[in-house]
Amino acid sequence: MSTPVPEAGPCAEWEALLNGSLDGELDAAHAMDVERHLAVCPACAGALERMTLVRRVMSQDDVRWRAPATLRAGVIAALVRERRAAPARPSGMAGLAGRLRAMLPSLRRWSFIPSLAVLAAALLLVVLPPKGGSPLEGELVAGHVRSLLAEHLTDVASSNQHTVKPWFGGKIDFSPPVVDLAARGFPLAGGRLDYIGGRVVAALVYRRNGHVINVFVWPAGSDARVASAYKARAHEGYTLLNWSEAGLTYWAISDLNTVELKEFQEDFLEALPK
Amino acid sequence: MAELSARHGHAAPVADRGLDAAGAARFDALILPHLDAAYNLARYLSRDPDAAQDIVQEAFLRAYRSFADFRGLSPRAWLLAIVRNCHATWRLQLRRAPQSAPLPHAEEEAPDDAASLLVDGDTPETLLLRRTEAEAVRALLEHLPEPLREVLVLRELDELSYREIAEVAAVPVGTVMSRLSRARRLFADLWSRATPDGEATP
Known part of the structure; x- marks a missing residue:
C-alpha cells in the first residue's frame, strides 16, 4: 500500500536540507554542502525546482485569505x-x-x-505614538498601521509608475520619484497622501508577498538629519529605513525584516532616474 | 470558548496592571496589523468561512487579555499561536456536537494515495478546469492533511521561521522540517497532476 505522500526519491536524506536551503534556514557550511550536491545531483535539483514551484504558485495574491x-x-x-x-x-x-x-x-x-x-x-x-524612538518614528509607524487598518492603503491604486507619478502633480509641492520594482519582487501598489510631522507627504506603496511597504517622501529640509547615509531601526516591531537623495527625505517602513527592507531600498535607489 | 479565554486572561500575573494606555497602544501597533494573517490561518485550518471569523474574533479577545504575557515570539507568531489554540477549541466543540460528521484528514487517517485526498468529486484534472489558478491552489491546500497544511500555510503564506512554526504548532523543529518536506512533496505531486504540462496558466 502506498503512502499518501509520494516517496522522497533516492536522495531522501537530502530533502530536509533542500527545504532548509529554500527557506534560508541553513548555516553557511550546510548551505555549501547543498550547493555542491545540487551541482552533481539532477534528482535533487529537480526536487528543489518542484519546491520552488510550490512557493511560486502559493505566492499568488489571491491564495491568502484576507479578513472580511x-x-x-x-x-x-x-x-x-x-x-x-x-x-x-x-x-x-x-x-x-x-x-x-x-x-x-x-x-x-x-x-x-x-x-x-x-x-x-x-x-x-x-x-500613538508609543514610547521609545523619536516622535517622528512613532508618527511613521502610525501612518503605516493606519494605512493597513483603515483600508486606506492607496488613493491611486496602480502598478503603473506612469499613472502614480502624475497623480501627485498639483496635490503636493514636490514630485516624488515613482519607480517600478516588480521585476525585483516589489510590485508597486499605488500611492496616497499622508500627514507626517505637520506636513502633507507622499506615500508610495509597494508589496512584497503579503507584506506592505510604505515609503514616505518629502523634501529634505531642516530635518535632513541623515544626509545620504541611511539608518535602519526597529520601532514597535516594524523596520524603518531612512535615507535622503536628491533633496528628498525617504522613510521606508514595513513589517519585513531588515535584510529584505534593505534589499528594497537598494533596488529603489538603483532604479531612480539618474 | 469565552469561559476559557476569560480564565486565561485573568490568570495573567500582571492582570492588576490591566492594559494601560501604552499597553493598548502597543497592542494596536503590534498585533492588530496581523488580522489578515490570523484570518488566513483560521480559514485554512477550519476550512469554514463563518467559523474562521468566530475563531479570529475569539483569538483577538484572548490576545488582548493576555497581552501582558507577550514576549519572545514575533507578534505575528504569538497571535497565530493563539489562533491555532482557538481553532483547536472550536474543533473540539464540533466533535462533541452530537450530529457532527467525522472530520476528514485527521492526523491519524492515512488515505491510500494522494488523489484520494481530493473529495467532492474533484480530481486533479478537474480542479483547474473550473477555477482560477489561485482558487485551485486554495482548494488543493484545503485537501492536504491538516498537519501538513498547517506548516505549509505558516511557512509560505505567513513566512514564519522554522522556530516560530514550531512554537505555533507546538511541535519540535525536526517535526516542522519533516512535515514541511512532506507537504511540499505532496503539493507538488498533486499540482503536477492538475497541470500536466508542469506549468499552469491562469
Missing part, C-alpha cells in the same frame, strides 16, 4: 468594548480611557462598517 470587513469591524468593536470595561481594574488608564470613553457614545450611534476607518484611526491616533 465585517470581521475587521467586529474585532475593533470588541476591543473598544474591552477597553471600556477595563477602567474597572485598578490601573492608570485615566487619560486614554477617559478620552476613549468620551468618544464611545458617538461611536455607538454609527453603524460599524462605515465608521470603521474613523474608528480604527481614532484608536490609533489616541494611543
Whole structure:
C-alpha cells in the first residue's frame, strides 16, 4: 500500500536540507554542502525546482485569505468594548480611557462598517505614538498601521509608475520619484497622501508577498538629519529605513525584516532616474 | 470558548496592571496589523468561512487579555499561536456536537494515495478546469492533511521561521522540517497532476 505522500526519491536524506536551503534556514557550511550536491545531483535539483514551484504558485495574491470587513469591524468593536470595561481594574488608564470613553457614545450611534476607518484611526491616533524612538518614528509607524487598518492603503491604486507619478502633480509641492520594482519582487501598489510631522507627504506603496511597504517622501529640509547615509531601526516591531537623495527625505517602513527592507531600498535607489 | 479565554486572561500575573494606555497602544501597533494573517490561518485550518471569523474574533479577545504575557515570539507568531489554540477549541466543540460528521484528514487517517485526498468529486484534472489558478491552489491546500497544511500555510503564506512554526504548532523543529518536506512533496505531486504540462496558466 502506498503512502499518501509520494516517496522522497533516492536522495531522501537530502530533502530536509533542500527545504532548509529554500527557506534560508541553513548555516553557511550546510548551505555549501547543498550547493555542491545540487551541482552533481539532477534528482535533487529537480526536487528543489518542484519546491520552488510550490512557493511560486502559493505566492499568488489571491491564495491568502484576507479578513472580511465585517470581521475587521467586529474585532475593533470588541476591543473598544474591552477597553471600556477595563477602567474597572485598578490601573492608570485615566487619560486614554477617559478620552476613549468620551468618544464611545458617538461611536455607538454609527453603524460599524462605515465608521470603521474613523474608528480604527481614532484608536490609533489616541494611543500613538508609543514610547521609545523619536516622535517622528512613532508618527511613521502610525501612518503605516493606519494605512493597513483603515483600508486606506492607496488613493491611486496602480502598478503603473506612469499613472502614480502624475497623480501627485498639483496635490503636493514636490514630485516624488515613482519607480517600478516588480521585476525585483516589489510590485508597486499605488500611492496616497499622508500627514507626517505637520506636513502633507507622499506615500508610495509597494508589496512584497503579503507584506506592505510604505515609503514616505518629502523634501529634505531642516530635518535632513541623515544626509545620504541611511539608518535602519526597529520601532514597535516594524523596520524603518531612512535615507535622503536628491533633496528628498525617504522613510521606508514595513513589517519585513531588515535584510529584505534593505534589499528594497537598494533596488529603489538603483532604479531612480539618474 | 469565552469561559476559557476569560480564565486565561485573568490568570495573567500582571492582570492588576490591566492594559494601560501604552499597553493598548502597543497592542494596536503590534498585533492588530496581523488580522489578515490570523484570518488566513483560521480559514485554512477550519476550512469554514463563518467559523474562521468566530475563531479570529475569539483569538483577538484572548490576545488582548493576555497581552501582558507577550514576549519572545514575533507578534505575528504569538497571535497565530493563539489562533491555532482557538481553532483547536472550536474543533473540539464540533466533535462533541452530537450530529457532527467525522472530520476528514485527521492526523491519524492515512488515505491510500494522494488523489484520494481530493473529495467532492474533484480530481486533479478537474480542479483547474473550473477555477482560477489561485482558487485551485486554495482548494488543493484545503485537501492536504491538516498537519501538513498547517506548516505549509505558516511557512509560505505567513513566512514564519522554522522556530516560530514550531512554537505555533507546538511541535519540535525536526517535526516542522519533516512535515514541511512532506507537504511540499505532496503539493507538488498533486499540482503536477492538475497541470500536466508542469506549468499552469491562469
